[in-house]
Amino acid sequence: MPLPPRAEVVVVGAGLAGLSAAVRLAAAGADVHVVDAADHPGGRLSTQVVDGFTVDRGFQVLNTGYPRTAADLDLPALDLGWFWTGAVVRVDGREHRVVDPRRHPGATVDTVRAPLGGLLHEAAVGAFSARAGYLPVDRLLAVPERSAEQALRRARVGGEALERFFRPFLSGVLLESELATSSHYLDLVWRSFVRGRIGLPARGMQAVGEQLADRLPAAARHWGTEVLEVSGCQVRTADGTTSAGAVVVATDPGTASRLLPGLEASAPRQVTTHLHVLPSSPRGVPLVVLGEPGGQLVNSVVVSDAQPAYSPDDRALVASSTLAPTREAEIRAEVARAQGVATTDLEHLTSVTVTGAQPAAVPPLQHRRPVDLGEGLFVCGDHRDTPSIQGAMASGARTARAVLRRLRPAVAQA
């Protein structure tokens, strides 16, 4: 449906940031219209069905420890399937389960025996987790900022724990292996792992955006419509021009800096995910298997162990990710080793490289970047807060408040 010629607010982009802003604006009574170039809401949380399997566009998870996830989503309606909190570490061909003993007490002995440098180093990991999980956020952010690696070393996490657990685990989260990411962001991410659980919606990650979009009136949703230009408070598409009281640019950072010249975009992080099918699950335990030092894989995970609805039958769906773009043939043997199966057992389903998966969050972490650009123009997205579902949703909430301050000062103060 084309945009109307006039609207109170136009939101460009129906990712979690744009949708979070739009839902709040609609709830406050604004005439808001959301326009997206894609044919579905959710942005980077995108899902396809391939040969009956539910395939997210890159391995990604929903973390219930994010404040906005917990507050703004109807989690039961997403029918989440859960991962265990932790990972499988492989050393010299042997597997070790490293888990949060509070959640999985049955695997505590495995965790203590894992070759991560001995009890003192494991205690350091516990102390690091307790600090990130339970200190108030303002105290975490008051600590001098460094790189994630420097922060882990200062927390006395030893070399074995760093190389065998933290580096591959965090590479899959931060999408970089140098651990050059801000220690402040590491603290916030680790906090969410300590406080929440990670899961997959029964209908795939796109269901998160669809849930938010369903809270908007049908007439407010305009998918499959690319915005070509934003000029002042005018939005141009192939169908014509819409004049608005406020325009919110909620696209990916690259498009935002094209539509809003002068806006700086953080460097994008990329990831390649290969999907394979196995006749059955090798372990039946919903744990991420970490890549080994020197390998290309950052992780390999049987997603259908966490969310059985991702598979149409008893076969297992495996998602294996690399930071550098790889071809399936290059990583097949490594996936087989990680899953403890023969290469011939793996049936390649599909592969995807997402070049703009997340903006980098190197020091200084500039979360809460300005969203009100003046004269009715606003910007939101993960690049204004933190490169995550939490960051996108928080920036959308913050932007909605800023728009209301301009358009409805009385509502914004209420």
Ligand SMILES: Cc1cc2nc3c(=O)[nH]c(=O)nc-3n(C[C@H](O)[C@H](O)[C@H](O)COP(=O)(O)OP(=O)(O)OC[C@H]3O[C@@H](n4cnc5c(N)ncnc54)[C@H](O)[C@@H]3O)c2cc1C
């Ligand atoms: C493979 C992968 C794994 C990830 N893993 C995790 C994870 O496990 N946990 C986590 O918290 N985060 C993860 N992320 C990051 C998270 O998905 C993003 O931070 C978040 O979804 C960004 O939301 P957004 O609304 O800011 O941007 P986007 O989702 O990019 O939304 C922007 C929207 O703008 C639209 N658009 C762009 N240009 C135009 C235009 N010209 N006209 C109209 N519409 C336009 C796009 O179609 C898109 O829908 C992952 C991302 C990827 C890709």
